[in-house]
Amino acid sequence: MSVYLFAKELIRNSGAFIRNRMEESFQVESKSNPNDLVTTVDLETEQYIRAKIKEIYPEHNIVGEEYEADIVDSKSGYLWIIDPIDGTLNFVHQRENFAISIGIYKDGEPYAGLILDVMKDKLVSAEVGKGAFVNDEKLETVKTSHLSDSLVGISHKWLIREDIKAPLIEIVKECRSPRSLGSAALEYAQLIEGRIEAAMFFRLSPWDFSGGKIIGNEVGIITTDFLGRQNNWLEQTSVLATNAVLQKEITDIIKKDDGFILAHDTFHNIHKSDL
Amino acid sequence: MSVYLFAKELIRNSGAFIRNRMEESFQVESKSNPNDLVTTVDLETEQYIRAKIKEIYPEHNIVGEEYEADIVDSKSGYLWIIDPIDGTLNFVHQRENFAISIGIYKDGEPYAGLILDVMKDKLVSAEVGKGAFVNDEKLETVKTSHLSDSLVGISHKWLIREDIKAPLIEIVKECRSPRSLGSAALEYAQLIEGRIEAAMFFRLSPWDFSGGKIIGNEVGIITTDFLGRQNNWLEQTSVLATNAVLQKEITDIIKKDDGFILAHDTFHNIHKSDL
Numbered sequence: 001m002s003v004y005l006f007a008k009e010l011i012r013n014s015g016a017f018i019r020n021r022m023e024e025s026f027q028v029e030s031k032s033n034p035n036d037l038v039t040t041v042d043l044e045t046e047q048y049i050r051a052k053i054k055e056i057y058p059e060h061n062i063v064g065e066e067y068e069a070d071i072v073d074s075k076s077g078y079l080w081i082i083d084p085i086d087g088t089l090n091f092v093h094q095r096e097n098f099a100i101s102i103g104i105y106k107d108g109e110p111y112a113g114l115i116l117d118v119m120k121d122k123l124v125s126a127e128v129g130k131g132a133f134v135n136d137e138k139l140e141t142v143k144t145s146h147l148s149d150s151l152v153g154i155s156h157k158w159l160i161r162e163d164i165k166a167p168l169i170e171i172v173k174e175c176r177s178p179r180s181l182g183s184a185a186l187e188y189a190q191l192i193e194g195r196i197e198a199a200m201f202f203r204l205s206p207w208d209f210s211g212g213k214i215i216g217n218e219v220g221i222i223t224t225d226f227l228g229r230q231n232n233w234l235e236q237t238s239v240l241a242t243n244a245v246l247q248k249e250i251t252d253i254i255k256k257d258d259g260f261i262l263a264h265d266t267f268h269n270i271h272k273s274d275l
Numbered sequence: 276m277s278v279y280l281f282a283k284e285l286i287r288n289s290g291a292f293i294r295n296r297m298e299e300s301f302q303v304e305s306k307s308n309p310n311d312l313v314t315t316v317d318l319e320t321e322q323y324i325r326a327k328i329k330e331i332y333p334e335h336n337i338v339g340e341e342y343e344a345d346i347v348d349s350k351s352g353y354l355w356i357i358d359p360i361d362g363t364l365n366f367v368h369q370r371e372n373f374a375i376s377i378g379i380y381k382d383g384e385p386y387a388g389l390i391l392d393v394m395k396d397k398l399v400s401a402e403v404g405k406g407a408f409v410n411d412e413k414l415e416t417v418k419t420s421h422l423s424d425s426l427v428g429i430s431h432k433w434l435i436r437e438d439i440k441a442p443l444i445e446i447v448k449e450c451r452s453p454r455s456l457g458s459a460a461l462e463y464a465q466l467i468e469g470r471i472e473a474a475m476f477f478r479l480s481p482w483d484f485s486g487g488k489i490i491g492n493e494v495g496i497i498t499t500d501f502l503g504r505q506n507n508w509l510e511q512t513s514v515l516a517t518n519a520v521l522q523k524e525i526t527d528i529i530k531k532d533d534g535f536i537l538a539h540d541t542f543h544n545i546h547k548s549d550l
Contacts, residue, residue, distance in 0.1 A: 094470040156453040169435045178431040180455045195369040
C-alpha cells in the first residue's frame with residue numbers, strides 16, 4: 001500500500017473516530033464547557049493519527065497543531081503536517097462544517113494532500129501529479145475568473161483592522177459576493193471543487209493550508225501570500241488561494257497599497273533582505 | 276390533509292423539481308451564462324409552486340419574488356409568501372447552499388413556515404403552536420447567549436458602508452466569530468437548529484424571511500428590525516433574528532448610535548410619526 005492510500009484510509013478512520021467521540025461526548029458532557037470538549041477531541045484525534053502513522057512508518061516526521069513537532073529535517077523522508085480539527089468554533093457551535101487536514105511532503109517536495117469534511121464524510125484529496133479527487137470522482141481544472149464574477153472567502157475580522165483594511169475593503173466591494181465559512185480547510189475544498197473562486201486568510205499556520213495547497217495545485221489553484229509571493233510552508237503566513245487570472249487582479253489591488261505592505265510584512269516579520 | 280401537510284409535500288416536490296431541472300440544465304446549457312439559468316429555474320419553480328397551490332386552493336393568495344403579487348387582503352384567508360430560490364449566487368457558483376422558503380399566514384396571523392435546503396433535501400418547518408421540526412425530529416428551544424459566545428451571521432457588505440458601519444463593526448469585533456453563508460433562509464435554518472446564535476440582514480424582502488420568522492418563533496428566535504421593532508411582514512425591512520438575551524445586547528449597541536438610526540430609518544423610509 002502506498003503512503004497516499006494509507007493516508008486516505010487513515011483520514012476516513014480519523015473522521016469516524018471524531019464522529020463517535022462526539023456522539024459519546026455530547027451525551028455525557030452536555031453540561032460541561034464545549035470548549036473543553038473540543039480541546040479534548042482535538043488532542044485525542046491528533047494522538048490517534050500520530051499513533052497510526054508511527055505504527056506503520058516509525059521514521060516519518062509529524063508536525064501537528066496540538067503537540068510539539070518532531071525535529072524536522074524537511075529535506076529527507078516523509079513529513080506529515082496535520083490539523084486534527086480545522087474549524088473548531090464550527091465544531092462547538094455547529095457540530096458540522098469542520099475538517100481534518102493533512103499535507104504530506106517527501107524529500108522536501110509536495111507529495112499528497114487530504115481534506116475530510118468530517119460530518120459529510122466527504123474527502124477531497126490528491127497525490128501530486130495524478131489529479132485531485134472528491135471521494136472517487138476526478139475533478140476538472142478550475143475555470144479562471146474575474147473579481148466581479150467571483151465569490152471570495154474572507155473573514156470579516158480583517159476588514160475592520162485599521163492597518164490592513166483598505167485593499168481588503170476594495171476587494172470585498174469589487175467581488176461578486178464575499179463568504180465566510182469558518183474553516184480554512186473547507187474553504188480550500190470549496191475552491192478545489194469550483195464552488196468559490198478565491199480564499200484569503202491574513203494569517204494561517206502550516207497545518208491550516210498544507211493539504212489544500214497541495215491538492216489545489218492539481219486543479220489550477222495557486223497558493224501564494226497576499227503579495228503573490230511563495231510561502232515558506234513551515235511558517236505562519238498570509239494565504240491567497242485562487243486561479244491565475246484572479247490572483248493577478250487581487251495582488252494588483254494589494255500591491256499598490258504601501259501602507260498595507262508595510263503592515264503585512266511587519267506583522268509576518270518579513271524583511272526585504274529575506275526576499 | 277391540512278394546508279401545513281400540503282405545504283410540506285409541496286416544498287419537497289419543488290426541491291425535487293429544482294434538482295431535476297439543474298441536472299438537465301447544467302448538462303445542456305453548460306456553455307451559456309449561468310445567470311440565465313438561475314433566472315429560468317427561479318421563474319419555473321415559482322410557476323410550479325403557484326400552479327400546485329392554485330390547483331388545490333384557488334382562493335389562496337400568493338406573494339412571490341418572481342411574479343406580480345395577488346392583490347392581497349392580508350386580513351382574511353390564506354396568504355403564501357414564497358421564495359423559489361433563496362441564495363441565487365450559491366445556486367450558480369456552488370450548486371448547493373440555497374433554499375426554498377415559504378411563509379403562510381391565515382386571516383392575518385402566522386400559520387406555518389417551511390425552509391428546504393434543496394441539495395440536502397433537509398426541511399426545517401413549523402405549524403404555529405406545535406413546535407419546529409428538522410425533517411421529522413422536534414427541535415428544542417434555543418439557548419440564550421451573550422455576544423462574546425455567539426456566532427453571528429452578517430454580510431461583509433454592510434460593514435464597509437460608511438453611514439451604517441460603526442455599530443456593525445462593534446458587533447463583529449465583540450462577537451465570538453462572524454459568518455456569511457449567502458442565503459438568508461439557510462442562516463435562519465442554522466439559527467433555528469442552534470448552529471449560529473444571531474443573524475442580521477440590513478435589507479430583506481418579505482419572501483426572504485417570512486418562513487424563518489414563523490419557524491423561529493417556535494424555538495425562541497425573536498425577529499425584529501435592527502432597532503428591536505416589530506417588522507411589517509409585507510415590506511422590505513432590516514432583520515435581526517436571535518435569542519432574547521442577545522437581542523437586547525445587539526440592539527443596545529445599535530440604539531446608542533444616532534447616526535446609524537438616522538441612516539437606517541431614511542434607507543427604509545421610516546418616519547417617526549409611523550412608529
